Amino acid sequence: MKITGTFLDEISYDIPHQNWGRREWRRDFLNMRSIGIDTVIMIRCGLKQWLTYPSEILMRRQNCYRPVADLVEMFLELSDELGMKFFFGTYDSWCHWHSDHPEKELELNLQVVEEAWLRYGHHKSFAGWYLSQEISRGRKSVATLYRELGRCCKEVSGGLPVLISPLIDGVKENRKQSISLEDHQREWDEMFSLIRDGVDTVAFQDGHCEFHELSDYLAVNRQLAEKYGIECWSNCESFDRDMPIRFLPIKWEKMRFKLRAAEAAGVRKVITFEFSHFMSPNSVYGAAGNLYHRYCEEYGISTAMPEN
Amino acid sequence: MKITGTFLDEISYDIPHQNWGRREWRRDFLNMRSIGIDTVIMIRCGLKQWLTYPSEILMRRQNCYRPVADLVEMFLELSDELGMKFFFGTYDSWCHWHSDHPEKELELNLQVVEEAWLRYGHHKSFAGWYLSQEISRGRKSVATLYRELGRCCKEVSGGLPVLISPLIDGVKENRKQSISLEDHQREWDEMFSLIRDGVDTVAFQDGHCEFHELSDYLAVNRQLAEKYGIECWSNCESFDRDMPIRFLPIKWEKMRFKLRAAEAAGVRKVITFEFSHFMSPNSVYGAAGNLYHRYCEEYGISTAMPEN
Amino acid sequence: MKITGTFLDEISYDIPHQNWGRREWRRDFLNMRSIGIDTVIMIRCGLKQWLTYPSEILMRRQNCYRPVADLVEMFLELSDELGMKFFFGTYDSWCHWHSDHPEKELELNLQVVEEAWLRYGHHKSFAGWYLSQEISRGRKSVATLYRELGRCCKEVSGGLPVLISPLIDGVKENRKQSISLEDHQREWDEMFSLIRDGVDTVAFQDGHCEFHELSDYLAVNRQLAEKYGIECWSNCESFDRDMPIRFLPIKWEKMRFKLRAAEAAGVRKVITFEFSHFMSPNSVYGAAGNLYHRYCEEYGISTAMPEN
Numbered sequence: 001m002k003i004t005g006t007f008l009d010e011i012s013y014d015i016p017h018q019n020w021g022r023r024e025w026r027r028d029f030l031n032m033r034s035i036g037i038d039t040v041i042m043i044r045c046g047l048k049q050w051l052t053y054p055s056e057i058l059m060r061r062q063n064c065y066r067p068v069a070d071l072v073e074m075f076l077e078l079s080d081e082l083g084m085k086f087f088f089g090t091y092d093s094w095c096h097w098h099s100d101h102p103e104k105e106l107e108l109n110l111q112v113v114e115e116a117w118l119r120y121g122h123h124k125s126f127a128g129w130y131l132s133q134e135i136s137r138g139r140k141s142v143a144t145l146y147r148e149l150g151r152c153c154k155e156v157s158g159g160l161p162v163l164i165s166p167l168i169d170g171v172k173e174n175r176k177q178s179i180s181l182e183d184h185q186r187e188w189d190e191m192f193s194l195i196r197d198g199v200d201t202v203a204f205q206d207g208h209c210e211f212h213e214l215s216d217y218l219a220v221n222r223q224l225a226e227k228y229g230i231e232c233w234s235n236c237e238s239f240d241r242d243m244p245i246r247f248l249p250i251k252w253e254k255m256r257f258k259l260r261a262a263e264a265a266g267v268r269k270v271i272t273f274e275f276s277h278f279m280s281p282n283s284v285y286g287a288a289g290n291l292y293h294r295y296c297e298e299y300g301i302s303t304a305m306p307e308n
Numbered sequence: 309m310k311i312t313g314t315f316l317d318e319i320s321y322d323i324p325h326q327n328w329g330r331r332e333w334r335r336d337f338l339n340m341r342s343i344g345i346d347t348v349i350m351i352r353c354g355l356k357q358w359l360t361y362p363s364e365i366l367m368r369r370q371n372c373y374r375p376v377a378d379l380v381e382m383f384l385e386l387s388d389e390l391g392m393k394f395f396f397g398t399y400d401s402w403c404h405w406h407s408d409h410p411e412k413e414l415e416l417n418l419q420v421v422e423e424a425w426l427r428y429g430h431h432k433s434f435a436g437w438y439l440s441q442e443i444s445r446g447r448k449s450v451a452t453l454y455r456e457l458g459r460c461c462k463e464v465s466g467g468l469p470v471l472i473s474p475l476i477d478g479v480k481e482n483r484k485q486s487i488s489l490e491d492h493q494r495e496w497d498e499m500f501s502l503i504r505d506g507v508d509t510v511a512f513q514d515g516h517c518e519f520h521e522l523s524d525y526l527a528v529n530r531q532l533a534e535k536y537g538i539e540c541w542s543n544c545e546s547f548d549r550d551m552p553i554r555f556l557p558i559k560w561e562k563m564r565f566k567l568r569a570a571e572a573a574g575v576r577k578v579i580t581f582e583f584s585h586f587m588s589p590n591s592v593y594g595a596a597g598n599l600y601h602r603y604c605e606e607y608g609i610s611t612a613m614p615e616n
Numbered sequence: 617m618k619i620t621g622t623f624l625d626e627i628s629y630d631i632p633h634q635n636w637g638r639r640e641w642r643r644d645f646l647n648m649r650s651i652g653i654d655t656v657i658m659i660r661c662g663l664k665q666w667l668t669y670p671s672e673i674l675m676r677r678q679n680c681y682r683p684v685a686d687l688v689e690m691f692l693e694l695s696d697e698l699g700m701k702f703f704f705g706t707y708d709s710w711c712h713w714h715s716d717h718p719e720k721e722l723e724l725n726l727q728v729v730e731e732a733w734l735r736y737g738h739h740k741s742f743a744g745w746y747l748s749q750e751i752s753r754g755r756k757s758v759a760t761l762y763r764e765l766g767r768c769c770k771e772v773s774g775g776l777p778v779l780i781s782p783l784i785d786g787v788k789e790n791r792k793q794s795i796s797l798e799d800h801q802r803e804w805d806e807m808f809s810l811i812r813d814g815v816d817t818v819a820f821q822d823g824h825c826e827f828h829e830l831s832d833y834l835a836v837n838r839q840l841a842e843k844y845g846i847e848c849w850s851n852c853e854s855f856d857r858d859m860p861i862r863f864l865p866i867k868w869e870k871m872r873f874k875l876r877a878a879e880a881a882g883v884r885k886v887i888t889f890e891f892s893h894f895m896s897p898n899s900v901y902g903a904a905g906n907l908y909h910r911y912c913e914e915y916g917i918s919t920a921m922p923e924n
Contacts, residue, residue: 014551014552016559017558063520067561068564211665240632245863246553247552249632251632256684283594285594290637290640293635294637324856324865325856325865326906327867327907329906373873554861592901
């Protein structure tokens, strides 16, 4: 099962920036397409005071800084050109929803979503929305955020799909007391029942549990998603959570293990967080280029540079 | 406002070494010059037992190891050749002044400064001194060190200028209880009153406070410096303090933000810590080369390799 | 004194993987040979559930995953071709011997060693064994493991030598209370008396004590080893333990210091942990290539790429 989607990590939270300009981004989109990636998901349009596009709402209401470039426009132009689908990630204030005021995060993002659609909705590659507030456990206040914000996204955009990518509260997330499979199932059963009207697709991150636990989690996630009519993808993380350097590219054997588990579980699509740092031949991390070569070998993909 | 000076991080404290020889250093000096850097500041001539030059005093008194190369001589020769100004950083014992015996650090460094001037003072590029004991808060014992050591530096060298680069005790330095702007102002007002006879220039590090606080700190620093007749520069850090990997190159947008803040505050010169790891096309970190390209684009600098 | 051996860090514990395939490994073996490395030591044949070769025993008894490639076969073929000596590292369950059940680790590895010899013993380059359970302090239960497992290794293989590489419980291993030289000597005197029948060679890791302490530790280690008829090597670590990024290549000057200390102590051979990440021109870490160049300069080694 191949990876056909990737996050674009802008604004990055904990991954150092590669300082790419348009030329470097275009080259990377070409490489993505050449290995079969058809979907790019901008993880968030803004984080705290940093923005991917000059949002009048966020500059006014959150004192965000005017960005040096309009990355949303650039990503959409590249997606238009190369026939890729672009998902727009919502704004993450960091403060509101973590301090248990998701209603403020919702209210703000309702405006952001309208603004974004007005500015960028004409692009043929604008294909969906990503709700950037990522959680691992059942939280009703976040369920409301997902449902209401997701509904709004769909309403303004003529029904474009809405994606979320939660965590598993496993041993690599919660080292003191990881969740049990049963509690995960119970909590997400309730979550899905609450958010089904606003969320079309769920792609759990696959890196927080032990490798031998992954199949069970994937199976539960798929069952729950099907029960509520939500499409189930897997977010196959391409960085290594087992190393003291946080984070560098994953070992190919681990990624292959997770891809096979996703295939066995019957998920519909595999995306990754994320191509450009961790599995691109253009990455500043040399092991990413090597991961790309191992991946291409496995799937019989030629690694000659694609025509530009 | 362009960066016209950089530290040379030898002996490095927390930045892994690039293992450059003379050829690699010369190439980097050429790149520095090509973007307008006219000043290089060797951050310290020794740290604990490691030395940049074979100091008889430090080998005898501190049991320092005889160094494999004379980096001071090499840096001065390259600076002579390329018309750059070299600042010599004092020795950092690590033990004396941290354990509140700055008088021992002073006594030792008075000898080191004399030795260094005797060995290297004939170089036309020897242009000043850097006091390597970096502090964030008012400490009278360190004020004495600055004043007396700075006076000695100037005396032996016919009045060459003395530079310090303090920290702001902000949220990225002191996560439990960052300083207030008022306390910073009060403490450095007193510090400057005590050190003015020994210190000519101050370049506060710009990376320890939140981005939105930076303008206020820059304004206060400039006011205080002017009040005491000290020249005010800014030390624009080129590594990213917001990431779990400590440290990789900064995101260009953050650096640009800080450069604009420095310009708005009217500082006289901007230096960086430091070019060779974090914004050089020769750096082992790929994002540094990309930062260099973004920086050069902003200022319209051609990035063709300079003639050697 | 030159480095003539290196570990192969598979399965890696805390060093991110470079994602090399056979072509990349072959190139690196060529580089190793070109600087005089004649010995490669695979640090372990498996760690927890990950394996370097498809061990039926470990897949059945430890639920290990079937590996994507047979690295042992590949390393042996490359060693055969290039005339190098290969040491096979035992399996590390991580759980048994850390939780003070070394007898389980022993019982399991007795089978692994037999299996490995049956599969790979015909290779002319199969030259010895490495006991992968690394300790710093005297532990009688681990002494039993070493002696019995080492005896078994020698018995099945017609007397091939057995290597261990312990730590010194110095300040960089045990920051709260590093061991004294006297306690180190006393504990390893007893350990050597217990393991002498199973262990032929000891190569203490050289990175956990302060640099100024290293000579004393090397002298003690050599004396103890000679007393019990064990050959004494040094394991000169090529990564830097003094930096917040854990781990990147060491500064050349530090490595040179440690090599000279090893030579002065009269050890018989110097190996390193390890060439491929930390001192190879093929490493994903740029400072490793620079370390290689500094090392080659010191020893007058031409760095033209060796014929393939």
